[in-house]
Amino acid sequence: MIGRITTQMTSSMTIADLQQSLDRLDTTQQQLSSGKKINQPSDDPYGTSQAINLSGQLSSLNDYANNVSDGTAWTQQATTSLSDMDNMVQRVRELVVQASNGTYTQSDLNASASEVSQLIDQIKQEANASYNGQYIFSGTSTDTAPYSTGSNDQYQGGSGTVSRLIGPNTTVPVSTDISSLLGSGQSSGSGDGKLLDTLRSIVSDMQSGNTTSLGSTDLNNLDSNFSNLTQMEANVGATTDRLQLASTRIQNLQTSDTSALSNVQDADMAQTAINFSTEQAAYTAALRAGASIVQSSLLDFLNS
Amino acid sequence: MSIPSFTGLQTALRGLTAAQAAIDTTGHNIANANTPGYSRQQAVLTESDPMTLTTLSNTTGASSMLGTGVSVDDISRVRDQFLDIQYRAQNSATSNSSTKSTILNQVQAGLDEPTANGLSTQLQAFWSSWNALANAPSGTSSTAARQGVIEAGTTVANTLNALDQQLATQQSQAQQQYQTLTASPNGEVESDAQQIAQLNQQISQQQQAGVSPNDLMDQRDQLLDNLSSLANISVTDQGNGMVQVSFGDAATPLVSGTTVNWPQTLTSAAGGQLGALQSLSDPATGQIQAYRNALDSVANQLATSVNSLQPSSPFFSGATAGTIAVSATAGTIQATATSSAGGNELALQIAGLAGGAADQSYATFVAGVGSDVQSASNSQQTGQSLLTAINGQRQSVSGVSLDEEMTNLITYQRAYQASARVMNTIDTTLDTLINQVAN
Numbered sequence: 001m002i003g004r005i006t007t008q009m010t011s012s013m014t015i016a017d018l019q020q021s022l023d024r025l026d027t028t029q030q031q032l033s034s035g036k037k038i039n040q041p042s043d044d045p046y047g048t049s050q051a052i053n054l055s056g057q058l059s060s061l062n063d064y065a066n067n068v069s070d071g072t073a074w075t076q077q078a079t080t081s082l083s084d085m086d087n088m089v090q091r092v093r094e095l096v097v098q099a100s101n102g103t104y105t106q107s108d109l110n111a112s113a114s115e116v117s118q119l120i121d122q123i124k125q126e127a128n129a130s131y132n133g134q135y136i137f138s139g140t141s142t143d144t145a146p147y148s149t150g151s152n153d154q155y156q157g158g159s160g161t162v163s164r165l166i167g168p169n170t171t172v173p174v175s176t177d178i179s180s181l182l183g184s185g186q187s188s189g190s191g192d193g194k195l196l197d198t199l200r201s202i203v204s205d206m207q208s209g210n211t212t213s214l215g216s217t218d219l220n221n222l223d224s225n226f227s228n229l230t231q232m233e234a235n236v237g238a239t240t241d242r243l244q245l246a247s248t249r250i251q252n253l254q255t256s257d258t259s260a261l262s263n264v265q266d267a268d269m270a271q272t273a274i275n276f277s278t279e280q281a282a283y284t285a286a287l288r289a290g291a292s293i294v295q296s297s298l299l300d301f302l303n304s
Numbered sequence: 305m306s307i308p309s310f311t312g313l314q315t316a317l318r319g320l321t322a323a324q325a326a327i328d329t330t331g332h333n334i335a336n337a338n339t340p341g342y343s344r345q346q347a348v349l350t351e352s353d354p355m356t357l358t359t360l361s362n363t364t365g366a367s368s369m370l371g372t373g374v375s376v377d378d379i380s381r382v383r384d385q386f387l388d389i390q391y392r393a394q395n396s397a398t399s400n401s402s403t404k405s406t407i408l409n410q411v412q413a414g415l416d417e418p419t420a421n422g423l424s425t426q427l428q429a430f431w432s433s434w435n436a437l438a439n440a441p442s443g444t445s446s447t448a449a450r451q452g453v454i455e456a457g458t459t460v461a462n463t464l465n466a467l468d469q470q471l472a473t474q475q476s477q478a479q480q481q482y483q484t485l486t487a488s489p490n491g492e493v494e495s496d497a498q499q500i501a502q503l504n505q506q507i508s509q510q511q512q513a514g515v516s517p518n519d520l521m522d523q524r525d526q527l528l529d530n531l532s533s534l535a536n537i538s539v540t541d542q543g544n545g546m547v548q549v550s551f552g553d554a555a556t557p558l559v560s561g562t563t564v565n566w567p568q569t570l571t572s573a574a575g576g577q578l579g580a581l582q583s584l585s586d587p588a589t590g591q592i593q594a595y596r597n598a599l600d601s602v603a604n605q606l607a608t609s610v611n612s613l614q615p616s617s618p619f620f621s622g623a624t625a626g627t628i629a630v631s632a633t634a635g636t637i638q639a640t641a642t643s644s645a646g647g648n649e650l651a652l653q654i655a656g657l658a659g660g661a662a663d664q665s666y667a668t669f670v671a672g673v674g675s676d677v678q679s680a681s682n683s684q685q686t687g688q689s690l691l692t693a694i695n696g697q698r699q700s701v702s703g704v705s706l707d708e709e710m711t712n713l714i715t716y717q718r719a720y721q722a723s724a725r726v727m728n729t730i731d732t733t734l735d736t737l738i739n740q741v742a743n
Contacts, residue, residue, distance in 0.1 A: 006703030007337060009696050016692045040412050041674025042681065048417065049671035052424045053659070056667075059428035060658045063435040070439045133443025134646055142646025143442045162646045165438060165655050175646065265418065298707040302714075 007297065014290040021283045028276045037267040047264050054261040061254050064166050068247045071164035074136050074174040075240040081129040081137070082233045088119045088126075089226050092199065096222060099206055100215030113206035120199050121149060127178045134162075137178035146178055153185020153196045166246040172239060181228050195225040307357060307370065309737075312730040318373035319723030322349055325376045326716040333704045334713075341526030343381040343702040345518055350377045381518040387698045388525060392532035392539075394694055396576040398687030399533040403580035405680040407478055411595065412677050414470040417670045423463050424666060427606075430456040431658035438651035441639035450634040457619060457630040464603050468596060468625035475592040478585035482578060485534060488567040493534060493551070493578075496527050497564045503527070504546040505562045511545040531558075536575035552578060591676070598669045599625040606662040613654050614638055 030039050041048040095112045098104065104112070124147040127137050134142035138157030146157040155178075162175035183194020191197035198221040205213045326347040336342040354369040416422045433456040437449040485492050503524040510517040528549065531537050535552030542548055542561060551558035552574025556565045572583030572590075584591050600623075607620035607628055616638055621631035640647025 006705040008703045009699040042677035045671040045674030049667040052667040140644035140647040298710040
């Protein structure tokens with residue numbers, strides 16, 4: 001290219017080339033040691049914003065997964081309680097059917113009445129089920145037990161629903177307002193036809209020996225309440241299924257986002273290692289060449 | 305008709321003097337082989353004025369010219385002024401992008417992205433804490449969840465404060481650096497300009513005396529090279545050995561003859577290091593200020609969106625990156641706007657802000673800084689290669705080649721020996737004339 005080549009030229013070119021070579025080596029070294037091809041935003045600005053977005057999504061997915069497992073705990077607790085109630089209502093129905101066929105003496109009826117009373121207490125106990133210190137059948141009044149023990153059947157919980165965020169803008173209600181099933185008994189004077197009212201009527205009909213009423217009104221009411229209970233169990237079960245589906249979906253998304261994030265920011269180790277040794281070889285060669293070129297001159301070959 | 309007897313001695317003497325001058329110049333070149341800014345010099349040799357011998361020819365009576373040897377006309381320096389212009393233009397551009405690249409790299413390093421310590425991760429933790437609160441608005445984990453929200457919020461606010469503080473520091477450091485370089489008196493610009501003005505004076509005097517002050521001109525070129533890294537310069541030859549130097553976008557020439565006009569105002573259009581510092585640190589239009597504004601808008605979006613979902617008392621106070629702080633306490637955080645203990649609709653909505661406007665604009669901000677750094681360091685690398693290439697060409701013209709100098713040394717040494725031999729021969733001739741002819 002140029003006619004004259006001078007000593008300073010050779011040395012400054014050699015230094016510039018060595019620096020470039022070392023700079024490349026340094027970048028590859030950083031990629032090798034961190035395992036990432038994006039070590040600062042300037043390595044790949046678009047990739048960086050992708051990486052930030054993806055890790056944000058992963059963090060959200062992690063939250064959703066936590067929410068799903070928390071929600072599942074609520075619905076499982078609800079399923080257990082409702083299934084216990086289911087058993088108890090069936091036991092009450094047996095007692096009512098036996099009492100209504102006219103073979104029981106009044107003392108048998110009294111014994112049945114006292115068993116039903118105890119079952120009422122147990123049902124209310126089940127309705128007061130809680131998870132992590134929060135009453136699950138109380139609507140949003142999770143700090144208030146839905147029912148107090150004793151003869152007061154008034155529902156004390158709230159309306160409203162407690163929900164869990166299981167996806168972007170997707171919430172699932174995990175609380176149940178048990179008052180639509182159990183009602184408020186006979187506290188307000190006349191009954192509301194819900195389960196507690198029906199059970200209290202059964203107790204009083206047993207105590208008064210009113211077997212006709214037991215066999216007709218009470219049994220019919222009990223059956224209709226029982227079908228409400230089954231409906232509620234089905235609803236809770238459906239929520240549990242929905243949460244499980246969400247959990248599977250979240251896991252799939254976590255897998256795909258994790259691999260997408262890895263594609264964006266992780267270095268291909270095999271490729272990087274090969275690059276590293278290539279660049280190292282080039283650098284060593286440049287060093288050796290530099291050391292031998294710069295030192296020789298005409299001076300070495302002139303006599304004295 | 306006849307040739308004066310001692311003419312040959314004078315001719316041989318001129319040959320000796322010329323060879324000696326050439327050897328001395330070679331020595332000077334070799335001594336300065338590694339002096340920065342040195343241009344190699346060469347002795348300009350021409351034939352000396354011939355002697356007219358009238359009627360030398362006995363037959364025709366025509367006159368002839370007899371050569372009288374060599375004379376050293378000048379010791380000149382070998383330099384290409386066009387390469388100087390190219391070098392200085394490229395030097396300004398490279399120094400500009402290198403300054404930007406250095407400072408922007410510091411800005412980028414301060415962000416600490418993408419790592420687990422960056423703001424993006426802390427924002428994610430903040431949104432997660434609202435999810436935890438939505439899961440436990442009352443009950444046994446509630447206190448911990450509320451405390452978690454406060455702590456995550458405080459971390460986010462503190463990081464925004466620290467980032468803004470870092471940017472402010474970088475802004476004022478760049479401004480400080482600009483002040484130091486342009487200070488009057490004693491700033492680098494002024495000190496270079498003063499030296500150039502003095503050299504103008506000395507060079508002009510020497511040239512008037514008919515001497516070419518090569519080494520002074522090298523010094524002046526070296527100073528001009530240095531000035532070109534600070535800002536764009538244009539150098540005009542004033543004809544009397546002096547140069548006029550226009551500096552950056554300053555209104556009047558920095559140096560004109562022996563006058564220095566400094567201090568003057570420069571803007572980001574000045575180019576070079578000073579232009580870069582101005583374009584980065586300008587408190588109104590500078591790049592760092594733009595970053596601070598972007599960070600302010602992240603803080604504002606965060607505060608506004610969260611506060612709008614906390615109707616009773618705002619969660620964040622302050623709406624800029626520098627002032628944002630958590631004003632809520634564990635007791636005042638609302639998971640719900642209703643009085644129900646288990647309501648969590650507000651917490652759910654805030655948790656749903658994850659990946660929203662604040663996160664997006666922060667990610668965009670980080671990517672923006674990244675691409676600014678990338679383009680600055682790319683243009684720095686390109687500029688550096690160009691500069692090395694142009695400098696190589698300059699070295700090729702002006703640099704000292706030891707091989708060449710050694711060859712010259714031998715050439716002129718032999719010339720000296722030969723001239724001495726001529727003198728010896730003439731001496732012998734005269735000896736013949738004086739001692740042999742006399743008796």
